[in-house]
Amino acid sequence: MAGSMAAAPARADAVDQANYCFVYTRGGQNDKAIDACTKAISSGDLQDADIVSALINRGVAYKAEGRLDAAIGDYTRALKMVPQDALVLSNRANAYLGKGDLDAAEADIRKSLDIDPEAAGAWYVSGEIRQAKGDPGARKDYIQALALAPDNETYRAKVAGK
Incomplete structure (x- = not known):
């Protein structure tokens, strides 16, 4: 029973971090977004859909910071979970474009x-x-x-x- 009690606050914290990740990404606060997204992703307490969302948001923040390889890595990881996601594919194409890899884009x-x-x-x-x-x-x-x-x-x- 004690284990289940500890899981609820951990999950809540992970969801909070995922929410911060989204808010900071939309607000252009890329360093804060990357930090919150990383905490959410690495928590191990998110559902797959929330992980994908955090990966997308962190990828957006990485791209905005010019960290194209990191953005591509996040989009690639998300595509392993949702291989037919048009938005993730478009985002990764845009990151490849930024790198000059036009064929991959x-x-x-x-x-x-x-x-x-x-x-x-x-x-x-x-x-x-x-x-x-x-x-x-x-x-x-x-x-x-x-x-x-x-x-x-x-x-x-x-x-x-x-």
């Missing part, structure tokens, strides 16, 4: 778009990859992103050629 973004062709962000990343490859078809991907998210100023600027 393209492979991931194609899989992502096969899974979820309505993801505006994935179309934008696809456009970025195609632009990096010198493919004039990149603009079509930006137009598709804007069609799916017409209020997005970044997509609108890309379509306008800015």
Whole structure:
């Protein structure tokens, strides 16, 4: 009985850390996000869905800090748990793009778009990859992103050629 009593506070702490991880990531507080995500992930007290969420958030924070290999590592680990997750594939494609590994980026973004062709962000990343490859078809991907998210100023600027 004592063991079960100790597990509840540990699980609650892990969930709190996962929640902080999300809040700090969304707030751009990358160092705090990485710390909270790492604590949540390493706790051993999270359900798989919460681990995947923490890995995604930590990957976002790592990428924002320019730690692309760490971001790719987190996305790869998440994909072992949810191999058909379009968002994780798109995020990893974006990190590969940041590293200049355009072939890996393209492979991931194609899989992502096969899974979820309505993801505006994935179309934008696809456009970025195609632009990096010198493919004039990149603009079509930006137009598709804007069609799916017409209020997005970044997509609108890309379509306008800015």
